[in-house]
Amino acid sequence: MITSPEVRTLIQSHRSIRRFEDKPVPQQVIDDLVESARWAPSSHNVQAYSIICIRNQSTKDKLQELCGNQRYIGQCPVFFVFVMDFYRHAVISEQNGSAFEVEEIENLLVGSVDTALAAENFLLAARSYGLGGVMIGGIRNEAAEVAKLLKLPKWTVPVMGMCIGYPDQQPWQKPRMVKQAVYHEEYYQTDELESQLAEYEQISADYYTKRTNGKRTDGWGKQMSAYFAKKRRANLTDFIKRQGFPLK
Template sequence: MDKHPVANHIQSHRSTRKFKNTRIPEEIIKEIITSAQWAPTSHNVQAYSIISITDQTLRVELAHLCGDQKYVKEAPAFFVFTADFYPHSLISRRLEVPFEMEETENVIVGAVDTALAAQNALLTARAYGLGGVMIGGIRNHSEKVAKLLKLPEWTFPVMGLCLGYPASITDQKPRFPLYGVLHENHYDANDIEKAIVEYDERTLHYYSNRKPNPKQSGWSSQMAAYLSTPRRPGVTAFLKKQGFKMK
């Protein structure tokens, strides 16, 4: 069976971190953001906003807060995808009805809506010959980012997105074996260890041959290190400060 062009487009994903110093036409930017708006959304809530960062001083500050990721300040375009229930709070206030936002479900809805919009944006950007990389580091210092971007209550940054014309093409990072991801009717743990071993072999080969920044480690050792320490412990306190009590 011939692979469908859309499937081929999606499955050719790779992160781009080096960009040409070429401006992205405004009409393409508008198409990218319009595609983001057509992502699936829970109950048509559309719980996100997209902030285009064009001020270079602000870019430099955000790059530092993201862990000194230089492509945040160097990419031709950088967006911050933000979960956003602020418009909904205004509606509830205007209509004088309760604004029930204390459940953890609302954080999940906001994060999912925002992530789906960001993925649509990246896929559309790539269709126009651009490359990009998602920036989870935007949550490293959520409160400082919120202050810089003047985020109101009922909002929180979910991810950044760097976009531009690729200066180089990187190798694709392998993915977990399909049989370790796809289950039928119920979760089947029988082959998970086998999938991990297989994936460790593939990722060790990928990382040891990667240029630049080769590594002599596979997926298991990287995940063990990644999950052995608390991740962004300030996020919960920040979300509660923004109004999300997460009961």
């Protein structure tokens, strides 16, 4: 059996990097990251994603604005947009004279998962080169404007962005949910969930208290309660429907 402790260390040491050295990422490295993304798992080999590489400063600045003014988008050497993409499938269906039944939620899930798996492969490969990055869900804040800027055709949806560059920081690693709450054997177990959540609340509150020198003391549970108390990206559903996914 071949073991790869370096791979496990890479996976388990994830941190979001938001400050980068003023140093370009070589094209041959980017080509290899794309190759790694191409070999991600794909449901039924659908491969429903595309990757857009953006170096142009004015485009990065506009995307920064559309993503909620996250300054690291404009500051990173190169920015990528990972797009759920069924446009190729529409073209090939037309060429073969077959129906194009892509309207159900199932296909939206397949495309989103394909895109996310490709993005994760991409980020892990980037880190193997000594690069760092952060995924940007804010790419969906103004999805219609992003689509216009990037000339996205019908049957495509921007799922996430990603800043990539050589790290200029060493941020703390956020503690994750306790294993007992996310790992189940044989069936979904809830008997100990409240105590598990309480344990994680204390762990995460301690983390934020230490990281901010007491300026922030709320734990994961309070943060999530506040997060889900508000409706988010209400215009995204209409955009997705206009892109050819009526969510049947």
